[in-house]
Amino acid sequence: MSTRLLPFALAAGLTLVSFGALAQEVVVKLGHVAPTTGPIAHLGKDMENSARMAVEDLNAAGVTLGGKKVKFELLAEDDASDPKQGTAAAQKLVDAKVNGVIGHLNTGTSIPASKIYYDAGIVQISPASTGTAYTKQGYDTTFRVVANDGQLGGTLGRYAVKELKAKNFAVVDDRTAYGQGVAEEFAKSAAAAGGKVVSRQYTTDKATDFQAILTSMKANKPDVVFFGGMDAVAGPMLRQMKALGIDAHLMGGDGICTTSLSRLAGDAIGNGKVVCAEAGGVAGEQKTTMDAFRAKYKKRFNSDVQLYAPYVYDAMMVMVEAMKKANSSDPAKYGPELYKISYKGVTGPITFDKNGDIKNGALTLYTYKGADRSELAVVR
Incomplete structure (x- = not known):
């Protein structure tokens, strides 16, 4: 030093x-x-x-x-x-x-x-x-x-195109350094893999009403909504997506990938509807x-x-x-x-x-089946 x-x-x-x-x-x-x-x-x-x-x-x-x-x-x-x-x-x-x-x-x-x-x-x-x-x-x-965000967003972007077969993406972030960073990396990765960002929206890390941005993105019929932010916002967003009839996967980084997300989202969590990546992960022994x-x-x-x-x-x-x-x-x-x-x-x-x-650094991909979070894969 x-x-x-x-x-x-x-x-x-x-x-x-x-x-x-x-x-x-x-x-x-x-x-x-x-x-x-x-x-x-x-x-x-x-x-x-x-x-x-x-x-x-x-x-x-x-x-x-x-x-x-x-x-x-x-x-x-x-x-x-x-x-x-x-x-x-x-x-x-x-x-x-x-x-x-x-x-x-x-x-x-x-x-x-x-x-x-x-x-x-x-x-x-x-x-x-x-x-x-x-x-x-x-x-x-x-x-x-x-x-880091490059690894998180990049992995999720590639997964969305290759594994979920998604073509159209709506991307929203909470304007924090974390939210913006991971959302930008996701958008770049999804586009590089052949996807198209059809809607780019913004909210805050304390927002509870997403009617305007969700209504706007619904018109573009996204296959995936990516949210850069934390679970406290993602949960209510999922509820409002369901209420508006937006039938798309919600994806996000480790900020939404918590055991509390299912509680915050209620029955809007769905079965396999959410895919997220946690920074870190273990496999085998x-x-x-x-x-x-x-x-x-x-x-x-x-x-x-x-x-x-x-x-x-x-x-x-x-x-x-x-x-x-x-x-x-x-x-x-x-x-x-x-x-x-x-x-x-x-x-x-x-x-x-x-x-x-x-x-x-390892990353773990997860989804949710009702209240249960289940592992999809550990990648490096």
């Missing part, structure tokens, strides 16, 4: 010099940021729960760095999916001198927050942000453990590991995994694995180790490229 990280490194070093000789236990602060209020709070709480479970597991296992036993402490913040609140949360964690951050969920909050972490020399690993721009800023502190994680999570929190919990857990574990490799919790020392790391997590193997993107 650059010399820009030295002030943080010196501060971390002075802390160990001042207290390390006397203390048998060193506290390492790990930050976590997600929207725990607002329309997708169920996803943010899912993430925060997993971060807590990871810290509990790390403390139970026992970690030693620099010859001293470490106690990990979680500092959790809420960004409400809002960029301004996200940067405020980031600055709060910087001021608290955290040793690393897991977050944020939304690309629109991760990107502005990443500048704050970079300037402070603090490593950030997002377990959920898929926008391609997030890792293309030239920041050596920025990583993610999920595939790795499924046993994922099933064990889900069972452990349910026992701990009395609720099912929503979506991003396994990626939060892996992000936390891979960060600490880098600390072990560097024998230090100082980001200036363990940050470079992330580029060399090879870690087998709950979600599969994790290695990073020069931009901080996960290499060979």
Whole structure:
């Protein structure tokens, strides 16, 4: 890492010099940021729960760095999916001198927050942000453990043309960085595969009434409606599609690919009507590991995994694995180790490229049969 990280490194070093000789236990602060209020709070709480479970597991296992036993402490913040609140949360964690951050969920909050972490020399690993721009800023502190929008949208576009035999597409996004990014990648991929975008519409991430845009796209008779956004909007949109008699598949990225979508959509979820892709995925013997994680999570929190919990857990574990490799919790020392790391997590193997993107990221395609989400395929 650059010399820009030295002030943080010196501060971390002075802390160990001042207290390390006397203390048998060193506290390492790990930050976590997600929207725990607002329309997708169920996803943010899912993430925060997993971060807590990871810290509990790390403390139970026992970690030693620099010859001293470490106690990990979680500092959790809420960004409400809002960029301004996200940067405020980031600055709060910087001021608290955290040793690393897991977050944020939304690309629109991760990107502005990443500048704050970079300037402070603090490593950030997002377990959920898929926008391609997030890792293309030239920041050596920025990583993610999920595939990006190019992979998500591209895979769905090809699948729609080749497997669903769709020809005409309506594309709508919620104007967030994530929604726009994945929708644009889908539209490009579908067109390249031989499809035609017959309607391009826009909404917001807080909208509940889609009558105008759905009525407009219905006239173009789309085979597929692609929505770039989150489940809290996709559910009501599906209900209104059914009410208007729009007999088309709904497709979307990981933002709609949750266990809550069927509840939000009611009987409009249909049988095989929705096709979505989740960033990440496991196959073969790795499924046993994922099933064990889900069972452990349910026992701990009395609720099912929503979506991003396994990626939060892996992000936390891979960060600490880098600390072990560097024998230090100082980001200036363990940050470079992330580029060399090879870690087998709950979600599969994790290695990073020069931009901080996960290499060979997996995607899982799902559909819904009533209230049940079922896997179609895992692709890389």
